[in-house]
Amino acid sequence: DVKVTQSSRYLVKRTGEKVFLECVQDMDHENMFWYRQDPGLGLRLIYFSYDVKMKEKGDIPEGYSVSREKKERFSLILESASTNQTSMYLCASSPSGFPSYEQYFGPGTRLTVT
Amino acid sequence: KNEVEQSPQNLTAQEGEFITINCSYSVGISALHWLQQHPGGGIVSLFMLSSGKKKHGRLIATINIQEKHSSLHITASHPRDSAVYICAAVYSGGGADGLTFGKGTHLIIQP
Numbered sequence: 001d002v003k004v005t006q007s008s009r010y011l012v013k014r015t016g017e018k019v020f021l022e023c024v025q026d027m028d029h030e031n032m033f034w035y036r037q038d039p040g041l042g043l044r045l046i047y048f049s050y051d052v053k054m055k056e057k058g059d060i061p062e063g064y065s066v067s068r069e070k071k072e073r074f075s076l077i078l079e080s081a082s083t084n085q086t087s088m089y090l091c092a093s094s095p096s097g098f099p100s101y102e103q104y105f106g107p108g109t110r111l112t113v114t
Numbered sequence: 115k116n117e118v119e120q121s122p123q124n125l126t127a128q129e130g131e132f133i134t135i136n137c138s139y140s141v142g143i144s145a146l147h148w149l150q151q152h153p154g155g156g157i158v159s160l161f162m163l164s165s166g167k168k169k170h171g172r173l174i175a176t177i178n179i180q181e182k183h184s185s186l187h188i189t190a191s192h193p194r195d196s197a198v199y200i201c202a203a204v205y206s207g208g209g210a211d212g213l214t215f216g217k218g219t220h221l222i223i224q225p
Contacts, residue, residue, distance in 0.1 A: 009155075042217040043200065088155055102147065102162050108155030 003027075004106040006091050012112045019078040021109050023091030030096040032074035033103065034058075034066060036087040043090070049074055050096070081113045118203045120216035128224055133188040135219045137201035145204040146184050148175050151218070152197045160186070160199075191223045 007022035023032065033048040035058075045058030047066040055066050063085060067075045074093075078085055091106040117140045127133055137146065145164040151157045161168050161175040163184070168175050172191075177184040188195055198218040205214060 040217065043202075043215040045213075090155070090157065092157075102159040104159070105149075105157035108157075110155070 004091055004093055004104050006089075006106040006109050008109050009107060010110050010112075012114065013078075013081050014114055015082060017078075017081050017113075019081050019111065019113075021076040021078075021089055021091075021111070023074045023076070023093075023106055024072055025074075025093040025104070026072065027093065027095075027104070028071065029093040029104075030071075031094045032068065033092040033094075034064075034074065034076045035090045035092065036060070037090060037108075038087050046076065081111075083113050085111065086113045087111060118201060118214050118216040120199075120201055120219050122219060123217070124220045124222075126222045126224065127191060129192060131191050131223075133191050133195070133221065133223075135186045135199050135201075135221070137184045137186070137203075137216055139182050139203045139214075141182075141205065143179070143182075143203045143205055146177055147202040147204070147213070148184075148186050149200040149202065150197050151200060157200070188221075193223045193225050196222050 004025045013019050031050050034046045035043045037043050044060050046060055046064050047055055047058050049055045049068040052068055052071050065077045089109045092103040094103045095101050119138050121136045145162055147162045148160040149157050150160050163175055163177050172189045174187040198220050200218045202213050202215045
């Protein structure tokens with residue numbers, strides 16, 4: 001089975017802190033994604049990566065950056081956390097050929113910024 | 115950006131009822147995904163379909179490309195079906211970011 005893991009299930013950070021969210025997949029997938037999910041807004045794409053060291057902005061990249069140094073690992077970075085970044089963050093991966101193939105999601109990280 | 119509309123937003127039903135969740139989209143797509151999210155956050159892909167109908171256990175997904183509409187049906191619903199169901203449309207010509215999500219339908223099945 002494909003497994004996508006995220007570094008934390010729950011995280012509490014202070015305003016202004018630098019925050020790292022890590023995602024690891026074990027199926028050699030080319031594509032990896034970071035989404036945030038907020039009530040009433042659904043899933044929104046922050047960044048995605050289709051190869052090592054490659055990244056593309058999604059719908060809401062402002063305030064975020066990403067890093068993909070190895071194929072299996074995709075990190076989301078909040079350079080200076082703000083309260084409006086309190087949200088559920090979901091990582092996903094998929095084989096090349098997406099979106100014609102399914103995505104596999106991690107369990108999510110619920111981030112609270114105080 | 116292209117829209118995906120789901121209805122209803124919330125649905126509460128009794129165990130055993132037949133459930134229908136609807137998804138409509140604004141322009142032509144190449145495929146549509148149905149996802150399930152249980153309390154706690156994890157999302158599982160249920161179906162990906164580009165035409166006709168797919169069935170897995172008590173779940174059935176249909177799509178009508180011409181009418182720009184897809185439905186997810188649950189037969190003999192059970193409390194363990196309680197979850198948020200999300201449809202996501204694959205817009206033709208879109209790359210890896212060519213997936214547009216609906217806002218989800220929150221389903222509660224009461225015993």
